[in-house]
Amino acid sequence: MSFSFERMKMPHVFVLLAGVILFCSLLSYIIPSGSFDREEKQIGNLTRTMVVPGTFKELPKAYSLTGVILPQEVEGKAAPVSLVQFISAIPRGLEQTADIIFLIFLIGGVFGILQRTGMITAIIHSLVTRYSSSGPLLTIILMLTVSIAGSTLGMGEEFIPLVPIFLYVAKELGYDRIYGLALVMVAADVGFAAATTNPFTVQIAQGIAEVPLGSDLGFRVIFYVVCMTATILYMLAYGRRIKGQPERSIMGVDNFHIKGLDKITYTLKRSHIWIAAMCAVLFVAIIYGVQSQGWWLAEMSGGFLLMGAIAAWMAGLTAEQTVSSFVKGMEEMVVAALVVGFAKGIQVVMEDGQIMDTFIQFAANMLDGYPKIIAAEGMLVFQSMLNFFIPSGSGQAATTMPLMAPLADLLGITRDTAVFAFTCGDGFSNTIIPTSGVLMAMLALAEIPFGKWLRFMLPLFGILITLAAIFLAIAVWMNLA
Secondary structure (H helix, E strand, C coil): CCCCHHHCCCCCHHHHHHHHHHHHHHHCCCCCEEECCEEEEEECCEEEEEECCCCCEEECECCCHHHHHCCCCCCCCECCCCHHHHHCHHHHHHHHCHHHHHHHHHHHHHHHHHHHHCHHHHHHHHHHHHCCCCHHHHHHHHHHHHHHHHHHHCCCHHHHHHHHHHHHHHHHHCCCHHHHHHHHHHHHHHHHHCCCCCHHHHHHHHHHHCCCCCCCHHHHHHHHHHHHHHHHHHHHHHHHHHCCCHHHCCCCCCCCCCCCCCCCCCCCCHHHHHHHHHHHHHHHHHHHHHHHCCCCHHHHHHHHHHHHHHHHHHHCCCHHHHHHHHHHHHHCCHHHHHHHHHHHHHHHHHHHCCCHHHHHHHHHHHHCCCCHHHHHHHHHHHHHHHCCCCCCHHHHHHHHHHHHHHHHHHHCCCHHHHHHHHHHHHHHHHHCCCCCHHHHHHHHHHCCCHHHHHHHHHHHHHHHHHHHHHHHHHHHHHCCC
């Protein structure tokens, strides 16, 4: 009997993530615990807490009946995850990701205001009307735009509120909701993985590895072009298959109702153009602040709030209309925002049981002594697997690069190669792992079952990870990247 993702019934995303948290909690009773020493280091405008290579020490387990129920601290020992730590993992994950969660809520509220002005629907409808006979061309334009934002600016969570808009585009062009989600999610993730100047992965990892920023930019640009070409060709092939033949869609028969987007089509007016121009200017200002002024999520959230307020004023909305639209926009983001905190709970319990560092040390020991290319490919595999437990680019960089950089020295490969393996391993797996808050949030908004998404995404993931492996081998062979 062959396995079919069609028959794979996945639980609700909250249940799935809670199950993974439970599994990792149980692992803390089996997997040896250990820890590295850590130190703070300034990377650009950010302060990162990083492991100190060569300081790993295994810690004996402190088993006790009390420790099964209540957290306990025994000097010189590690305690497995207790029941109290397990049931508090999700609240602690929500607390630790509060800045991202509120950013998603606030951006959702702002997009609610923008939708009320009619600007979003009018512009999208205008684009669809203009390119109605050329869905592939519009696909290429949208995916390149989104992927460039992911590759250069590291944008990901910011696209969550845009999911209904891309679903609308796909529906108007005669495609399915998987195609609509892929327009934004796959494009963003491939750009994020095939990073050129991504500040959250490339720049942080290069800073930690103590290599010049942008030292392998030409190599990365070529890799980005190749990856996006493969991605767009895959998308266009799927689009041709389902165009006018909805029965061939992975979603099957689907009425394709879009939540969070009015069905009313607005005529594009001059005021819509002015609002769009204002949003573009403020968005560029926000990105400039992040890149050069040390702004982070709080300042970004404030910038988006200002964008919403000005848009409401330019559209002549009353205070009551503005607030109601803002609240409605936030309501659409409830599941999407909370998923991020649920996913963080996985890392929380692994740190409670002190088994995260054990995985990292084991991988470093496994890679030591292998030929250069095999070791580099091993780094790619390790980073992809670790992303299941640390689905955060900057967090994974701070955790693994202090070890991978000196390991690269021992193996005789460049530190830029280790950074390249990290960015690919961290990025591409975000398209398939159920612990990725962004992926699960977007799937929830698009109402796409995880099993159906895997059926669409796994072949493309195989293509992309193969390209990463090939380029990694080239990098080692040419002593580049």
